[in-house]
Amino acid sequence: MNLDFDLQxxxxxxxxxxxxxxxxxxxxxxxxxxxxxGPQVIAxxxxxxxxxxxxxxxELLAKEVxxxxxxxxxxxxxxxxxxxxxxxSQVGILAELLGAALNVNHAKWHLASAAAEIERAVIxxxxxxxxYRTGAGGALVSGGSEANLYCLRVARDEKAPGVREDGCRxxxxxxxxxxxxxxxxxxxxxxMLGIGSRHLRKIPVDSRFRVDVRKLEEHIAQDLKxxxxxxxxxxxxxxxxxxxxxxxxxxxxxxxxxGLWFHVDGAYGAAAAAVDATSEMFRGLERADSIALDPHKxxxxxxxxxxxxxxxxASIRNSFSYAAPYLRATSDNAERWDWMGHTxxxxxxxxxxxxxxxxxxxxxxxxxxxxxxxxxxxxxxGAEIDQARDFERMAPVPLSIVCFRYVPAQGPSLADDExxxxxxxxxxxxxxxxxxxxxxxxxxxxxxxxxxxINHRTTEAETLGLLAHLxxxxxxxxxxxxxxx
Amino acid sequence: MNLDFDLQxxxxxxxxxxxxxxxxxxxxxxxxxxxxxGPQVIAxxxxxxxxxxxxxxxELLAKEVxxxxxxxxxxxxxxxxxxxxxxxSQVGILAELLGAALNVNHAKWHLASAAAEIERAVIxxxxxxxxYRTGAGGALVSGGSEANLYCLRVARDEKAPGVREDGCRxxxxxxxxxxxxxxxxxxxxxxMLGIGSRHLRKIPVDSRFRVDVRKLEEHIAQDLKxxxxxxxxxxxxxxxxxxxxxxxxxxxxxxxxxGLWFHVDGAYGAAAAAVDATSEMFRGLERADSIALDPHKxxxxxxxxxxxxxxxxASIRNSFSYAAPYLRATSDNAERWDWMGHTxxxxxxxxxxxxxxxxxxxxxxxxxxxxxxxxxxxxxxGAEIDQARDFERMAPVPLSIVCFRYVPAQGPSLADDExxxxxxxxxxxxxxxxxxxxxxxxxxxxxxxxxxxINHRTTEAETLGLLAHLxxxxxxxxxxxxxxx
Numbered sequence: 001m002n003l004d005f006d007l008q009x010x011x012x013x014x015x016x017x018x019x020x021x022x023x024x025x026x027x028x029x030x031x032x033x034x035x036x037x038g039p040q041v042i043a044x045x046x047x048x049x050x051x052x053x054x055x056x057x058x059e060l061l062a063k064e065v066x067x068x069x070x071x072x073x074x075x076x077x078x079x080x081x082x083x084x085x086x087x088x089s090q091v092g093i094l095a096e097l098l099g100a101a102l103n104v105n106h107a108k109w110h111l112a113s114a115a116a117e118i119e120r121a122v123i124x125x126x127x128x129x130x131x132y133r134t135g136a137g138g139a140l141v142s143g144g145s146e147a148n149l150y151c152l153r154v155a156r157d158e159k160a161p162g163v164r165e166d167g168c169r170x171x172x173x174x175x176x177x178x179x180x181x182x183x184x185x186x187x188x189x190x191x192m193l194g195i196g197s198r199h200l201r202k203i204p205v206d207s208r209f210r211v212d213v214r215k216l217e218e219h220i221a222q223d224l225k226x227x228x229x230x231x232x233x234x235x236x237x238x239x240x241x242x243x244x245x246x247x248x249x250x251x252x253x254x255x256x257x258x259g260l261w262f263h264v265d266g267a268y269g270a271a272a273a274a275v276d277a278t279s280e281m282f283r284g285l286e287r288a289d290s291i292a293l294d295p296h297k298x299x300x301x302x303x304x305x306x307x308x309x310x311x312x313x314a315s316i317r318n319s320f321s322y323a324a325p326y327l328r329a330t331s332d333n334a335e336r337w338d339w340m341g342h343t344x345x346x347x348x349x350x351x352x353x354x355x356x357x358x359x360x361x362x363x364x365x366x367x368x369x370x371x372x373x374x375x376x377x378x379x380x381x382g383a384e385i386d387q388a389r390d391f392e393r394m395a396p397v398p399l400s401i402v403c404f405r406y407v408p409a410q411g412p413s414l415a416d417d418e419x420x421x422x423x424x425x426x427x428x429x430x431x432x433x434x435x436x437x438x439x440x441x442x443x444x445x446x447x448x449x450x451x452x453x454i455n456h457r458t459t460e461a462e463t464l465g466l467l468a469h470l471x472x473x474x475x476x477x478x479x480x481x482x483x484x485x
Numbered sequence: 486m487n488l489d490f491d492l493q494x495x496x497x498x499x500x501x502x503x504x505x506x507x508x509x510x511x512x513x514x515x516x517x518x519x520x521x522x523g524p525q526v527i528a529x530x531x532x533x534x535x536x537x538x539x540x541x542x543x544e545l546l547a548k549e550v551x552x553x554x555x556x557x558x559x560x561x562x563x564x565x566x567x568x569x570x571x572x573x574s575q576v577g578i579l580a581e582l583l584g585a586a587l588n589v590n591h592a593k594w595h596l597a598s599a600a601a602e603i604e605r606a607v608i609x610x611x612x613x614x615x616x617y618r619t620g621a622g623g624a625l626v627s628g629g630s631e632a633n634l635y636c637l638r639v640a641r642d643e644k645a646p647g648v649r650e651d652g653c654r655x656x657x658x659x660x661x662x663x664x665x666x667x668x669x670x671x672x673x674x675x676x677m678l679g680i681g682s683r684h685l686r687k688i689p690v691d692s693r694f695r696v697d698v699r700k701l702e703e704h705i706a707q708d709l710k711x712x713x714x715x716x717x718x719x720x721x722x723x724x725x726x727x728x729x730x731x732x733x734x735x736x737x738x739x740x741x742x743x744g745l746w747f748h749v750d751g752a753y754g755a756a757a758a759a760v761d762a763t764s765e766m767f768r769g770l771e772r773a774d775s776i777a778l779d780p781h782k783x784x785x786x787x788x789x790x791x792x793x794x795x796x797x798x799a800s801i802r803n804s805f806s807y808a809a810p811y812l813r814a815t816s817d818n819a820e821r822w823d824w825m826g827h828t829x830x831x832x833x834x835x836x837x838x839x840x841x842x843x844x845x846x847x848x849x850x851x852x853x854x855x856x857x858x859x860x861x862x863x864x865x866x867g868a869e870i871d872q873a874r875d876f877e878r879m880a881p882v883p884l885s886i887v888c889f890r891y892v893p894a895q896g897p898s899l900a901d902d903e904x905x906x907x908x909x910x911x912x913x914x915x916x917x918x919x920x921x922x923x924x925x926x927x928x929x930x931x932x933x934x935x936x937x938x939i940n941h942r943t944t945e946a947e948t949l950g951l952l953a954h955l956x957x958x959x960x961x962x963x964x965x966x967x968x969x970x
Contacts, residue, residue, distance in 0.1 A: 001854040003574050003785060003847055003941045007511050010575055014503040017579045021499065021586040026492050039594065039820050046602040050610040054848035057576060064845075065583060068838075071599040072589045083596070085832075088588035089488050090495055091542060094502045096585035098550060100787045100839075101506040103573035104557045109524065110916065111568070114556040117531040125535040142627060143832040153677065167681025168653045184807055188829060192638065194679015196652025296832065300488060302588045303834035322669055335524050344673060347570075347628040347781065349788035353553075354585075360549075362488055363539035369486040431595065456488045 005057075013057055020065045021093065025076075028457070032434035033077045035070060042071055073437065078457040081438040081466060084240055084268045087455040088302035091361045095354035096302060106348035109336035116337050119352035125359055126293060126307050129367075130266070130273040131286055137313035139343045140295075140351050143306035144267030145185035147292035150308035150344070152176075152189045152232065154290060155261035157319040159231035164319070168194040175199045175223050178234035179211035181241055183265060186234055199228075208396050209244035209443075211236070217254050224258075232261040237282060237291075238269015241441050241450075243399035245269060248284030255289075264288040267306065268454070269399050271298035274364070275371045281398060289315075295355045298371055298454045300362075305351050316342050370456040374400045377463045378453050384467055390474065391467070394448045403441065403448040406474035420447040426473050433473075436466050490542075498542055505550045506578065510561075513942070517919035518562045520555060527556055558922065563942040566923040566951060569725055569753045572940040573787035576846045580839035581787060591833035594821035601822050604837035610844055611778060611792050614852075615751070615758040616771055622798035624828045625780075625836050628791035629752030630670035632777035635793035635829070637661075637674045637717065639775060640746035642804040644716035649804070653679040660684045660708050663719035664696035666726055668750060671719055684713075693881050694729035694928075696721070702739050709743075717746040722767060722776075723754015726926050726935075728884035730754060733769030740774075749773040752791065753939070754884050756783035759849070760856045766883060774800075780840045783856055783939045785847075790836050801827050855941040859885045862948045863938050869952055875959065876952070879933045888926065888933040891959035905932040911958045918958075921951050 005013065024031075045067065075085040104112035106119065119140060127136040141147050157163055160170055168174065174195050178186055180202045190200045201223070203216045220230045233255045235246045248264060255262035264270065264285060270293045273282035285291065288311075295305040310316050321341040340346055358367070382397040382404075390409040393402070405423045408414065414422065424447055427440045441450045451466060490498065509516075530552065560570040589597035591604065604625060612621040626632050642648055645655055653659065659680050663671055665687045675685045686708070688701045705715045718740045720731045733749060740747035749755065749770060755778045758767035770776065773796075780790040795801050806826040825831055843852070867882040867889075875894040878887070890908045893899065899907065909932055912925045926935045936951060 001851060001858050001941055002944075003576075003851065003855065004510070005575055007507060010510065011503070011507055013575070013579055014499075014506065014582075017582050018496065018499040018503065020583060022492060022496055024586060025489070025495065034595065035598070037598070039598070039822070042598045042602045043605075043822075046599070046606045048606070050613045051844050051848045052850050054846045054851060057579070057842075057846045060842065060845050061579070068583075068599040068603070069587060072587055073596045073598075075590065075596070076588050083590075083592075085590055085596075088585070090490055090498070091488075092588075093582065093585045094498055094542070094546070097499075097502050097578065097582040098505060098553075100573070100578045100581035101509060102554060102557055103561050103577075103787045105560065105568075105570055105788055107568075110519070111558045111560070111570075113520070113522070113524070113527045113558075114531070114553040117527045118553070120528075121531045121533070128535045142830055142834075145829060145831050149829070163679070163681070164676040165681055165683050167658065167675075167684060168679035169658065169681065173652065173654065185831060188805075188807075190652075191649040192677065192829065194648070194653035196648070196650055196654065198650050199652060294832075302585045303590055303832060304830075306832075320673075322673075337524070337528075344630060344634070344677065345627055345789075346630050346670060347779075347788060347791075349627075357542075357545065359536050360545050361539045361542045363536045365537050366486060366488065366539060370488065373486050456486055459487075 016058060016061045020061060024069055028077055031074060031077065033074050033079050033437040034431050034434035036432065036434065037071055078455060078459065078462045079436045080455060081436065081451040081453060083439055084297055084452050084454060086297055086300050087457045089300045089358060091357050092302040092354040095357045099350035099353045102350060104350050106350065107340040107346050108338045112350070115350045115352060116339060118356045119339065120337060122352050122355045126295065127309055129364055130270050130293065132291060132309055133286060133311060136309050136311055137316045137342065138307060138309040140355065141306045141308055142304040143296060144292055144294050145188060147267060147294065147306040147308040148185050148265055149189040149192055151263050151290035151292055151310060153193060154310050154315050154319045155232045155263055156193055156195065158315055159261055170229065172227055172229035173199055174231045175201060175228045176232040176234060177201045177203060177216050177219060177230065179203050179205050179236055179246060181205050181209050181239040181244060182234060182236060183240050186265065209239060209242050211246045213247055213250045213254065220258055230258060230260055232263055235262065235264045237264050237266035237285060238272065238399050240268060241443065242395040242403050243269060243397065243401035245281045245398055248282060252284045252287035261289045262287065263290045265292050267292045267294045268297050272371055272375065272399055275368050277372055278375055278399065299358060299367055300370060300456050301354050301358050305355055320344060374453045377458065377460060378402050378451070380460065381451060381463050381467065384464065390471060394443050394446065400454060401450060401452045403443055403450050405448055406470060408474065408478045411478065416446055422477060423447045423449055425477055426470060429473050429477065430470065436469050438466065501543060501546045505546060509554055513562055516559060516562065518559050518564050518922040519916050519919035521917065521919065522556055563940060563944065563947045564921045565940065566921065566936040566938060568924055569782055569937050569939060571782055571785050572942045574785045574843060576842050577787040577839040580842045584835035584838045587835060589835050591835065592825040592831050593823045600835050600837060601824055603841045604824065605822060607837050607840045611780065612794055614849055615755050615778065617776060617794055618771060618796060621794050621796055622801045622827065623792060623794040625840065626791045626793055627789040628781060629777055629779050630673060632752060632779065632791040632793040633670050633750055634674040634677055636748050636775035636777055636795060638678060639795050639800050639804045640717045640748055641678055641680065643800055644746055655714065657712055657714035658684055659716045660686060660713045661717040661719060662686045662688060662701050662704060662715065664688050664690050664721055664731060666690050666694050666724040666729060667719060667721060668725050671750065694724060694727050696731045698732055698735045698739065705743055715743060715745055717748055720747065720749045722749050722751035722770060723757065723884050725753060726928065727880040727888050728754060728882065728886035730766045730883055733767060737769045737772035746774045747772065748775045750777050752777045752779045753782050757856055757860065757884055760853050762857055763860055763884065784843060784852055785855060785941050786839050786843050790840055805829060859938045862943065862945060863887050863936070865945065866936060866948050866952065869949065875956060879928050879931070885939060886935060886937045888928055888935050890933055891955060893959065893963045896963065901931055907962060908932045908934055910962055911955060914958050914962065915955065921954050923951065
């Protein structure tokens with residue numbers, strides 16, 4: 001029951017699929033970022049029972065793919081500013097095509113020797129790109145959540161010997177420390193690892209949303225006195241809320257003073273350590289014991305491509321190798337490099353190819369230029385907001401996230417609650433219309449419009465266009481909907 | 486710094502990439518399954534430092550891709566019988582191309598509404614395909630390891646309320662039960678979850694490599710007496726060693742008697758529950774609380790595509806939702822279905838597309854026919870071995886794995902140790918020559934040649950060809966290398 005098409009038909013199917021891709025990219029400028037169909041429309045479209053007989057793939061491509069493309073939010077669009085999402089790259093698309101065709105499994109060298117070495121190269125390059133140490137270990141994973149989990153797993157196993165066998169049952173509970181602005185995936189990781197979320201200490205931040213290092217150290221001292229086992233500090237290299245970068249050097253000092261693992265969540269921001277304009281902020285990153293870093297964010301690789309970096313390969317094998325302990329410390333240059341001893345996954349696809357091709361085709365120079373331009377555009381947006389009478393910036397702009405709100409310039413001044421409601425409605429209306437897309441957040445309890453840019457396709461035109469669009473929505477809502485009396 | 490190519494060049498690059506894919510598939514019959522280059526050759530090829538300037542993608546495709554394709558093991562080949570790996574599908578290749586181009590993030594409905602509903606459809610279909618319950622929840626994940634982790638995570642959180650907050654620190658240690666033939670990813674999951682591998686009880690198997698249910702129940706009773714908290718039984722629906730399927734119905738009875746979660750690892754085998762010839766073996770599967778099942782195995786979807794199925798969505802949200810507890814029990818048909826409350830990952834790619842297109846194009850009928858044919862071919866191989874004077878079968882063949890060894894028909898009979906060495910050398914030599922590829926395992930301490938078939942491209946010709954090839958290697962090695970005196 002060979003499922004293959006004859007080569008001529010397969011060629012035609014590749015052409016038809018490519019046409020769909022080209023038509024998507026050819027119309028990106030005109031397409032809305034969101035679509036207006038409600039949940040029921042989409043659910044109904046995909047409600048059919050398990051197909052028994054197949055359909056002709058030509059018909060499927062012609063009929064279903066345009067619907068799917070038309071009912072997806074286009075983070076590949078230059079007018080997308082929501083969450084923390086990049087536009088992907090066309091080289092990444094080619095890589096996914098080639099990788100799926102080859103369909104290797106990365107688990108062992110003798111299954112995918114080129115892929116094994118390509119992933120090793122990518123780990124070296126990513127480490128070098130952000131100025132992390134030579135000889136660092138790591139692995140490509142699905143994204144930031146898994147990268148943070150991977151690193152905290154290695155930290156746990158190193159600081160609590162025997163935990164793989166015994167579980168998290170030590171007399172002194174393991175505790176770890178991170179700012180209140182830390183991403184929820186750290187919480188989720190701590191739950192996954194059996195450490196328990198109440199052992200994750202959320203430390204207050206300063207006015208720039210950076211962790212208060214003094215309070216963090218006090219909490220460690222308290223916990224030690226109370227019989228806990230502090231084992232790890234998590235620093236932020238770019239929070240998702242506002243892009244805040246903790247004082248990594250100071251955190252490294254504290255970690256070193258207390259003998260703790262120092263992990264940095266740089267899923268969004270760490271790539272900016274590569275760039276002159278922002279590198280200074282990341283001083284201390286090179287002292288981290290582990291770093292989470294997402295190629296599918298600022299490096300413009302398509303989903304999914306996260307990366308966990310760890311100071312050495314031995315720590316990784318200490319967590320993931322299944323060889324008997326006396327065999328775990330194999331050389332880093334073992335004859336045949338088996339990835340299965342360095343990851344949780346066993347079967348693994350060839351995601352290294354898209355990261356490798358990205359660096360090969362664009363080089364670090366162009367990838368850095370994207371980051372630099374994104375930061376500069378968001379600083380420009382921040383400056384526009386500062387000059388505007390009807391917008392108010394709500395946080396510093398260290399990287400490429402701007403948090404702000406619309407504050408009507410005319411009419412009676414609105415209370416914070418009223419401003420929250422107004423800005424929530426602006427967000428809803430913006431999403432409904434689909435010219436631009438951004439999402440909000442809460443800062444100090446207040447609704448913020450939040451524009452995040454990690455997309456190589458966005459220029460000054462879209463950046464200033466976003467502000468003009470939000471202004472017109474604000475004016476329309478306050479004028480028409482009568483927020484003002 | 487827009488990284489896009491102009492459309493004409495992008496079209497050309499898609500064509501060039503497609504040509505590489507077509508040339509790979511057009512030459513599959515002639516290509517060796519493995520390659521002969523040593524680790525140093527591959528490592529040297531990919532040892533270059535981080536590229537600063539980029540390369541022309543046309544040059545990269547022309548020069549590097551053939552090298553990569555030529556230095557990969559071809560599990561897409563019909564002559565591949567190693568591990569548990571499928572050949573992928575051409576529809577899956579198209580889906581990966583389309584998905585990478587769209588590059589949506591599945592985390593929230595308003596980011597990828599079509600993708601969100603397509604994944605829900607795929608979960609329904611997979612559940613229906615194997616005869617699991619209507620209304621089951623689940624998620625697509627990277628593969629079997631993550632699917633098992635996901636299910637055991639849900640089990641842990643359901644049976645140990647408070648564990649998300651408190652960690653694995655209950656007075657009575659959590660224990661779980663699985664056969665000695667269980668895949669190592671269960672071990673790895675238990676370590677990840679903070680339960681500790683020594684709390685995973687490995688229960689002996691019978692002569693057919695199925696768990697001894699009586700001993701399993703005895704162990705539970707002992708543990709209860711010793712103050713443990715048994716919480717889960719893991720049944721095997723197709724072990725990786727020999728394809729053994731535990732008595733799932735009996736395990737479900739025990740689980741129900743003791744109030745334990747009943748998880749089934751069907752990463753490899755559960756798909757065979759869909760097929761008349763083998764479905765009887767899986768009686769009791771429908772009683773599982775959760776099932777791990779890999780579309781990238783017997784359903785011929787390219788890597789990575791694993792699936793965790795859980796009896797209901799509420800259990801899943803109990804583990805992964807971050808809404809406040811009083812909000813967790815949202816309806817299964819919530820207006821906007823956000824996947825982020827149902828998975829560990831936040832950013833997620835569109836892997837649902839390839840599973841969905843697979844079912845759409847081939848229908849369940851053809852996918853079942855592949856499974857049926859694979860099972861029948863491996864039974865045929867088993868029968869050939871039983872009739873041969875120079876091969877010895879070492880385990881039953883319930884599904885599509887045959888474990889056997891070469892035993893020279895002539896000359897003095899060899900001791901088990903000598904047979905181990907001889908068969909190890911056959912494996913090495915087979916890999917080196919690359920006409921076929923299979924790997925070995927240990928059964929009752931003895932080396933077995935192990936042929937596993939979950940590939941739609943393999944026919945009787947390759948199946949019988951494998952045996953003839955191994956015979957000629959065995960004869961050559963015993964004749965030339967003088968294993969016999």
